[in-house]
Amino acid sequence: MNIKSLKKHFYKTLFPPRFDSKKVEELHQFISENDSITDYWEVGGLLSEFINIIKHFNEEDIQCFFKTIDSWDSYHLVMIADKLMETHVKASVNYDLGKIYFKIFLSYEKFDSYYLLDNLEMIFTMYQSKLDIETQISIASKIKFLYQHKQINKQQFESNLLFINNLNNEDGIYN
Numbered sequence: 633m634n635i636k637s638l639k640k641h642f643y644k645t646l647f648p649p650r651f652d653s654k655k656v657e658e659l660h661q662f663i664s665e666n667d668s669i670t671d672y673w674e675v676g677g678l679l680s681e682f683i684n685i686i687k688h689f690n691e692e693d694i695q696c697f698f699k700t701i702d703s704w705d706s707y708h709l710v711m712i713a714d715k716l717m718e719t720h721v722k723a724s725v726n727y728d729l730g731k732i733y734f735k736i737f738l739s740y741e742k743f744d745s746y747y748l749l750d751n752l753e754m755i756f757t758m759y760q761s762k763l764d765i766e767t768q769i770s771i772a773s774k775i776k777f778l779y780q781h782k783q784i785n786k787q788q789f790e791s792n793l794l795f796i797n798n799l800n801n802e803d804g805i806y807n
Contacts, residue, residue: 653696663708683724709736730761
């Protein structure tokens, strides 16, 4: 753990984040309490509890999540992104959770988001996400950033950029 991470952890311990949404606060508390056992989240257990929390999110809760995303621990964001790819989550939630995944991808620490990049196309297809042009440009810029800093190889760069650019020709973009 580097000094910056230690300072951030210490600050969050002394001054835990406050949320304007009880649902977002409940999600934060749930993730914080169960972050060490995510491999064992199953239907009927912790995965069902996670689903019960997020399936009642409304547009205000999503906006609160987006507004406070910098208050979240990056490991917790990856946990959420990982759980959004579960078919049980997709089947239980009517909201386009792809938007949340993309926001996590864009706000996640600069040099670790290659992990999330591998699932962009899958999550887009799974939730049939609709992207605004600003989000599409931001994703393309992040992919370019990862390539320039040698976090992804040329093949990953080209295939992901091609996928994002092809969204212009499909129904995946709205203005």
